Every structure is written in structure tokens, then in C-alpha cells.
Amino acid sequence: MAEECLLAAESRGHSVARVTATVTAAGVPLGALAHLMPVRGPAVEMDPVAVFDAAVGAVRERAGTTALVLLVDDLPLLDVTSMWLLGQLLDAGLVFLLATVRTGEAVPPAVVELCGRDRVLRVDLTDLSESAVDTLLHLTLGGPVATAAVQELYRASRGNVLFLRELVHGTAASGRLVVQHAVWQLLGPLDSTPRLHELVGIRVGSVGVVSRAVLDLLAAAQPVPLADVRDVGEQVLEGLERAGLIDVSGSRRRTLVSLAHPVYAEVLRASMPMLIRRRLLLSQAARVEATGGRRRGDPVRVAAWRLAATGTADVDLLLTAAQQASSSHDFP
Numbered sequence: 530m531a532e533e534c535l536l537a538a539e540s541r542g543h544s545v546a547r548v549t550a551t552v553t554a555a556g557v558p559l560g561a562l563a564h565l566m567p568v569r570g571p572a573v574e575m576d577p578v579a580v581f582d583a584a585v586g587a588v589r590e591r592a593g594t595t596a597l598v599l600l601v602d603d604l605p606l607l608d609v610t611s612m613w614l615l616g617q618l619l620d621a622g623l624v625f626l627l628a629t630v631r632t633g634e635a636v637p638p639a640v641v642e643l644c645g646r647d648r649v650l651r652v653d654l655t656d657l658s659e660s661a662v663d664t665l666l667h668l669t670l671g672g673p674v675a676t677a678a679v680q681e682l683y684r685a686s687r688g689n690v691l692f693l694r695e696l697v698h699g700t701a702a703s704g705r706l707v708v709q710h711a712v713w714q715l716l717g718p719l720d721s722t723p724r725l726h727e728l729v730g731i732r733v734g735s736v737g738v739v740s741r742a743v744l745d746l747l748a749a750a751q752p753v754p755l756a757d758v759r760d761v762g763e764q765v766l767e768g769l770e771r772a773g774l775i776d777v778s779g780s781r782r783r784t785l786v787s788l789a790h791p792v793y794a795e796v797l798r799a800s801m802p803m804l805i806r807r808r809l810l811l812s813q814a815a816r817v818e819a820t821g822g823r824r825r826g827d828p829v830r831v832a833a834w835r836l837a838a839t840g841t842a843d844v845d846l847l848l849t850a851a852q853q854a855s856s857s858h859d860f861p
Contacts, residue, residue, distance in 0.1 A: 544591050544593060544595070544597050544598065545597070545598040545599070545600070546565060546591070546597060546598070546599050546600070547599075547600045547602070548561050548562060548565070548599065548600065548601045548602065548607075549561065549602045549603070550601060550602060550603040550604065550605075550606035550607045550611075551603070551606060551727070552606060552727070552731065554606075554608070555606050555607065555608045556608070557608065558608055558609075558610040558611070559580070559608070559610050559611050559614065560608060560611070561601075561606075561607055561608070561611055562584075562611050562614065562615075565584070565587055565588070565591070566583060566584060566587055567583055567586065567587045577613075580610075580614060581614065581617050584614055584617075584618060585618070585621065585623060588618060588623045588624060589623065596622060596623060596624055596625045597623065597624045597625070598624075598625045598627065599615075599624045599625065599626050599627065600627045600628070601615070601626065601627070601628040601629070602628075602629050603629060603630075603631070604628040604629060604630050604640055604643075605630060605631075605636055605637055605640050606731075607639075609639055612637075612639040612640070612643060613639070615643065616642070616643050619643075619646065628644075630644070631691070632653070654690065655688075656687055656688030656689055656690075657688035657690060657693075658688060659679065659680070659683045659688070661688070662679060662682060662683045662686070662688055662693065663679045665690075665693070666678075666679060666682065666697070666713070669697070670697075670713050672708065672711060672712065672713060673711070673712050673713065674712070674713040675712050675713060675714045675715065677714075677715060678706065678713060678714060678715035681715055681719060682696060682697065682715075682719070684791065685719050685791050685792060685795070686791075686792065687790060687791065689790070689792075691728070692725065692728075692790070692792050695721060695722045695724055695725035695728075696719050696720075696721060696725070696792075698722055699719070699720035699721045699722040699725065700715070700719050700720045702720070702722075703717075703720040704716075705717040705718070705719070705720060719795075721792070721795060721796060721799070725792065725796065726796050726799070726800070729792060729793055729796040729797070730796075730800075732774065732793070733774065733793070733797070736768075736769070736772075736774070737765075739761050739762075739765050740761075740765055740768065740769055740774075742761070743758050743761055743765065743766070743769060743775070744769070744774065744775075744788065744793070744797060745797060745801060745805065745809060746758065746809050746813070747775065747786065747787055747788045747794070748788060748793070748794045748797035748798050748801065749798065749801070749806050749809040749810055749813070750809060750810060750813040750830075750834060751786070751787040751788055751794060752785040752786060752787040753785065753786055753787075753813065754783050754784065754785060754786070755777065755783075755784040755785065755786055757786075757813070757816060758786055766786070773789050774788065774789055774793065775787065775788060775789055776788070776789050806837075806838070807838045807839070810834040810835070810837055810838035811834070811835070811838050811839070813834060814831045814834040814835050814838070817830065817831050818831060825853065826853070828846060828849045828850040828853055829850045829853050829854050829859070831846065831850070832846050832847055832849075832850035832851075833850070
């Protein structure tokens with residue numbers, strides 16, 4: 530949506546600029562806005578008045594007689610100095626700001642203040658439906674997309690446009706999303722991008738050691754019964770649920786815990802050391818076996834965990850799991 534607004538502004542003769550805020554750039558004052566600033570001496574960095582004057586000159590030179598249309602991706606990641614400067618430019622009527630803020634993340638007070646201005650219009654974008662994902666992929670890729678590919682991309686992204694974009698880019702770059710007979714086909718598992726790993730890393734990077742241990746267990750063996758993670762304390766679990774990192778749901782007589790989004794599991798597993806994942810899988814398998822593994826899906830889950838951890842498992846367990854998976858048409 531923001532990109533479409535930029536294209537519309539360009540078609541009407543407006544000058545546009547893009548700013549991508551990142552964790553790295555946030556460590557340098559005006560780091561994300563550096564390409565908009567003129568090259569000046571050290572005084573500009575130290576004197577707020579000089580910073581503003583330099584920015585005004587650069588923006589006016591770039592925009593001409595109209596306001597500069599500025600798109601800032603991930604507004605909360607801007608450093609405080611950049612946020613202050615944007616506010617000054619907005620108040621002076623020198624820029625028309627388009628900014629993205631991800632739902633469910635902590636918003637710094639500077640962003641709340643900036644977005645609280647009377648002239649700011651907030652537009653909340655909900656997750657897309659599967660049919661909307663199909664339409665978006667068709668328009669973006671320039672051709673029809675196979676139903677299986679749409680379903681897999683929707684399952685992995687759950688309609689989150691940002692996650693969907695990164696999955697499409699990563700999978701296309703790896704050669705697994707290709708055109709065959711004029712239809713886009715998925716030829717293997719989805720691939721992510723470094724940006725997607727960074728986005729998820731931002732979400733989970735602020736949690737404590739105990740909370741991260743819960744997330745790692747879920748990434749390796751989700752869903753798990755609430756009883757298996759309750760020993761970390763109710764406050765830890767409530768904090769993770771409030772932060773939108775885990776889902777707690779009922780399944781008959783059991784309460785199950787899983788990660789709030791499939792992308793979180795994929796990224797956490799990719800970054801998890803092999804020995805840690807092996808330990809988590811084997812401990813969860815042993816926990817289920819200790820209770821008798823009486824539920825119908827338990828043999829399939831335990832067999833899958835042991836295969837992923839060690840590459841082998843008890844023959845009788847594998848036969849039972851294979852029979853159950855076949856009868857439920859779970860061929861993968």
C-alpha cells in the first residue's frame with residue numbers, strides 16, 4: 530500500500546524518498562536519514578539548529594516547490610535524533626510522511642508522539658485471506674500461481690503481507706518458485722531471507738533466558754501441552770502470550786501451547802544449534818513416552834522427534850507411526 534502511494538505521488542510530479550530503519554542504523558544518530566542529509570562538518574552533528582537547517586536545505590533542494598513524500602519503513606526502529614528531525618520537518622510542512630509500524634510490537638514514546646499529531650491518518654492493515662493472497666501473488670508475479678503454492682505460502686505467512694513478501698523473495702531466489710507451463714509452481718520447501726530472520730530476531734531478541742527456552746522448545750516440538758512448560762511460571766507464559774509470541778488453545782481435555790506464527794518456528798529452528806535442538810526433541814519424546822504415549826497422534830510425533838534428533842528410532846514405534854500417518858493421509 531505504501532509503495533502504491535509513492536508511485537501515485539511520483540506520477541503527479543512529487544519527489545519521493547525511501548528510508549529503511551534498521552537495528553544497525555538506530556545505533557547512529559541520523560543513520561537512517563544519512564542519504565537525505567548534505568555532507569557537512571562536525572558542527573551539524575552537535576547543534577540541533579544546524580541539523581535542522583541542513584535538513585531543510587537538502588529537502589527543499591530535492592523536493593522543489595512541493596513537499597517531499599517520504600516513506601519510512603519500520604518507523605519504531607528510527608533513532609531518537611531522526612525521530613525529532615522528522616517531527617520538525619512535518620511541523621514545517623516540508624515532508625509528507627508515509628510510515629509503517631508493525632502491530633504487536635512495543636512502540637517507543639517518540640513514535641506515539643509523532644503519530645499523535647492531528648494531521649496523521651492511521652490505517653490498520655489486517656492479515657489477508659487465502660483468496661486475497663492468491664490475488665496478490667497473481668498480480669505481483671504477473672501470472673497465475675498453482676493452488677498448492679498459494680496454500681503453502683498462506684500457511685507459512687498466515688496472510689501477513691510482510692512475511693509473505695520475504696517468503697516469496699527468498700523462495701524465488703533459491704529457484705524453488707518458478708514458472709512452468711505459464712503457471713508459478715513451488716518445487717520444494719519455502720526459503721526465508723536475511724531480512725525475515727532479522728524481523729523475527731527483533732521480536733524474540735528482547736525476551737529473557739527463561740522465555741527464550743520456552744520459544745526454543747516450541748520451535749522444536751510444538752504444540753506441547755501447557756503442563757510441559759508450566760514449570761517456568763505463569764508470569765513468563767502470560768508475558769509471552771501478551772507479547773503475541775505464543776498461542777494457548779484448548780484441544781478436548783488438553784490445553785496446548787504453540788508459537789503464534791509459523792514463521793517464528795522456521796526462523797528459530799534455522800538459528801538453533803544442532804545439539805540444543807537434539808536435546809529438546811529427545812527430552813520431549815521421553816516426556817511423552819513416560820506418560821504412556823496413549824493419545825492417537827503420540828506415536829507419529831515421538832517417531833518424528835526421534836528421527837529428527839538422531840536419524841533413527843525403535844522399529845515398532847516407526848511401524849505404528851507410519852500406519853497412523855498413512856491412515857490419516859499424512860503422507861509427508
